[in-house]
Amino acid sequence: MTCGSSKSFSNRSDGRRRVARQHPLRGIADIPPSHYTGNEATGSSQAFFLHRSDVKQYKRLDRKTDLTARKDIPPELTFLGATGTVTGSKSLLTVGDRKILIDCGLFQGFKQLRLRNWELLPVEPREIDAVLLTHAHLDHSGYIPLLVRDGFAGKVYCTPATRDLCRILLPDSGYLQEEDAAYANRHHFSKHDPALPLYTREDAERSLHSFRTVAFGKEFDLGEGLTFQFIPSGHLLGAALTRLQRNGTSLLFSGDLGRPNDLLMAPPSVIRKADYLIVESTYGDRPHDPDDPKKKLAEIINRTAARGGVVVIPAFAIGRAQTLLYAIHLLKEERAIPDLPVFLNSPMAIEATGLYYEHLGEHRLDEAQCRAMARAATLVHTVEDSKRVNALREPMVLISASGMATGGRVLHHLKTFAPDERNTILFAGYQAGGTRGAAMAAGAKTIKIHGEYIPVRAEVIALDQFSAHADADEILDWLGRFETPPRETFITHGEPSAADALRHRIEEKLHWRCRVPDYLETVHLENT
Known part of the structure; x- marks a missing residue:
C-alpha cells in the first residue's frame, strides 16, 4: 500500500475550504490575552478583537455532494492543524461515511495562528462522528467546547486520566477567556462593543458530557x-499513542511523545509496526541538554538565593x-538546596x-512519593493569598x-520580580x-503585561531538560525500534525548521519515506 495523491482544502476544485466562524450570538471575534501576547516582539498582554467581516470568508463543501463524490474514494487524512507549528492539533480521517477527528486543539502563539481558532472547520461539526483525544493539553483539546457548541453530537474518546x-483544563480555559474579554471591555481594548470570549466556561462544561473513556x-x-x-505515550498523565486499524492496515498518531x-x-x-505514521517534531531539530535537570x-536556585533573589518559574x-x-522535593531531601519557601500558585496545578x-x-x-510531591510546596489557593x-x-x-507567560497568576509575579536583577525567571x-515566554527567553528587555511595559532585569533561563517532549535523538531512537518502515511518515507538531530537520534525519538514518504536510492538505490512504 502506498500513499496516494495529496491535495489542499485551500485550493480544491470542489470548493471545500475554510470558512470564517459565524455565530448567532457573536458579532465580533475576540482573541483573549490568555492565548495572545499582543506585540509579538515584547509579549504584550493586550488582546486584539475583530469583526467577522475582518476574517476571510469561504464556502463550505455541501454534505450531500461530498458523500456522493467519495463513494469510490479511498480513506483520506486531512491535516487541520499542527502543520508548520506546534499548536492546533487536529487531523480528520474520513473512511466511507465516517469522519473521525484525532485531537481537537487550539492554535496558540502568533496572531495569524490564533485567527484560525475563529474560522470554521472545513467540515460541519455535526458530520464528525467521533473525536479521539491523545491527551489533555489545550493545543490538543482546547477546541472541543467550540466543536460541541457548533453542532458536534458524537463522543470524545480518551483515557480516564x-x-x-x-475536567480541570477546559472550564478553566473558558473562564480565563471570559475574564480576558471582560478586562478588554473595561479597558476598551476592543473596537467592538462588547468583546466576547472565544467560548465560555459554560460551553466547556457542557462539552464534557460528550467525553467517554477507553482504557x-x-x-x-x-x-x-x-x-x-490507546497506548501509553509517556508525555503526560493519560497521554496516548493512538492506533487506528482497518482491513489489516494501521495508522498511528504519536500525539506528544514522552x-x-x-x-x-x-x-x-x-x-x-504501523503502515502510516504521524509523528511530532517539537524538538526535531535539536537534542536536550544531557545534564541532569x-x-x-x-x-x-542556589545562585539566586545567594544573592537574595526569588526564582519565578512559569510552569x-x-x-x-x-x-x-x-x-x-528530591533536592531538599538530598540537601542540595536550602530549605527555602516554595509556593505553588495555580489552582489548576493544585487540583491536577x-x-x-x-x-x-x-x-x-x-x-508515598505522590504525597511528598504534593507537600513540596505551600499551596496558594486564593487571590488574597496570591497577593x-x-x-x-x-x-x-x-x-x-x-x-508560556500568556496569562494566569504568574503575570503578577513577573510584574513584581522581573525588574529586579537579583531574581531569576x-x-x-x-x-x-509569539508568547511572552518566547520573547523573554530570546532576550527581550521589556514585556507588556496588563497594558504596562515591564523592564526585564532578572536573569532569564530556559531549561529544556525538564521538557516532556522527546528530542530529536530520542524520537529517532523510538522510531528505530520499528521492525518495518511505515509506508508513509508525516511529520507534524513542529516549527518548520524542526519538522524539516527531523524529516532529513529520518530519511538519512532510517531511509524511510516521509514528509511534512501542509496546513489543510488532504492525502489519500490507499488500500485500507
Missing part, C-alpha cells in the same frame, strides 16, 4: 470496520508543575497534582501558571513563538 484533566490497550470499534486503541528518563512518566511504549535546577499547570515539585494519587500505575510514583506571596521579599521559589518548557 485525560478526561479527569480535561489503555482496549480495542474500540468505530464502525466501517475501523477500530482504535521521554525515556522523565522524572514522573514512564518511557513511550515501543511500537513495532535536577542538578541544573539546584544550581539556579504548565498540568505535568510540568508536578515534575518541578517532585524535583524540588491530586490526580496523581487517583492514577497510580500510570506514572513512576507510588503513593500576600507576591509581597514577600525573601529568597523563595514561586511556581505559577501559565507556562526560569522557563522549564517549550515557548511557542
Whole structure:
C-alpha cells in the first residue's frame, strides 16, 4: 500500500475550504490575552478583537455532494492543524461515511495562528462522528467546547486520566477567556462593543458530557470496520499513542511523545509496526541538554538565593508543575538546596497534582512519593493569598501558571520580580513563538503585561531538560525500534525548521519515506 495523491482544502476544485466562524450570538471575534501576547516582539498582554467581516470568508463543501463524490474514494487524512507549528492539533480521517477527528486543539502563539481558532472547520461539526483525544493539553483539546457548541453530537474518546484533566483544563480555559474579554471591555481594548470570549466556561462544561473513556490497550470499534486503541505515550498523565486499524492496515498518531528518563512518566511504549505514521517534531531539530535537570535546577536556585533573589518559574499547570515539585522535593531531601519557601500558585496545578494519587500505575510514583510531591510546596489557593506571596521579599521559589507567560497568576509575579536583577525567571518548557515566554527567553528587555511595559532585569533561563517532549535523538531512537518502515511518515507538531530537520534525519538514518504536510492538505490512504 502506498500513499496516494495529496491535495489542499485551500485550493480544491470542489470548493471545500475554510470558512470564517459565524455565530448567532457573536458579532465580533475576540482573541483573549490568555492565548495572545499582543506585540509579538515584547509579549504584550493586550488582546486584539475583530469583526467577522475582518476574517476571510469561504464556502463550505455541501454534505450531500461530498458523500456522493467519495463513494469510490479511498480513506483520506486531512491535516487541520499542527502543520508548520506546534499548536492546533487536529487531523480528520474520513473512511466511507465516517469522519473521525484525532485531537481537537487550539492554535496558540502568533496572531495569524490564533485567527484560525475563529474560522470554521472545513467540515460541519455535526458530520464528525467521533473525536479521539491523545491527551489533555489545550493545543490538543482546547477546541472541543467550540466543536460541541457548533453542532458536534458524537463522543470524545480518551483515557480516564485525560478526561479527569480535561475536567480541570477546559472550564478553566473558558473562564480565563471570559475574564480576558471582560478586562478588554473595561479597558476598551476592543473596537467592538462588547468583546466576547472565544467560548465560555459554560460551553466547556457542557462539552464534557460528550467525553467517554477507553482504557489503555482496549480495542474500540468505530464502525466501517475501523477500530482504535490507546497506548501509553509517556508525555503526560493519560497521554496516548493512538492506533487506528482497518482491513489489516494501521495508522498511528504519536500525539506528544514522552521521554525515556522523565522524572514522573514512564518511557513511550515501543511500537513495532504501523503502515502510516504521524509523528511530532517539537524538538526535531535539536537534542536536550544531557545534564541532569535536577542538578541544573539546584544550581539556579542556589545562585539566586545567594544573592537574595526569588526564582519565578512559569510552569504548565498540568505535568510540568508536578515534575518541578517532585524535583524540588528530591533536592531538599538530598540537601542540595536550602530549605527555602516554595509556593505553588495555580489552582489548576493544585487540583491536577491530586490526580496523581487517583492514577497510580500510570506514572513512576507510588503513593508515598505522590504525597511528598504534593507537600513540596505551600499551596496558594486564593487571590488574597496570591497577593500576600507576591509581597514577600525573601529568597523563595514561586511556581505559577501559565507556562508560556500568556496569562494566569504568574503575570503578577513577573510584574513584581522581573525588574529586579537579583531574581531569576526560569522557563522549564517549550515557548511557542509569539508568547511572552518566547520573547523573554530570546532576550527581550521589556514585556507588556496588563497594558504596562515591564523592564526585564532578572536573569532569564530556559531549561529544556525538564521538557516532556522527546528530542530529536530520542524520537529517532523510538522510531528505530520499528521492525518495518511505515509506508508513509508525516511529520507534524513542529516549527518548520524542526519538522524539516527531523524529516532529513529520518530519511538519512532510517531511509524511510516521509514528509511534512501542509496546513489543510488532504492525502489519500490507499488500500485500507
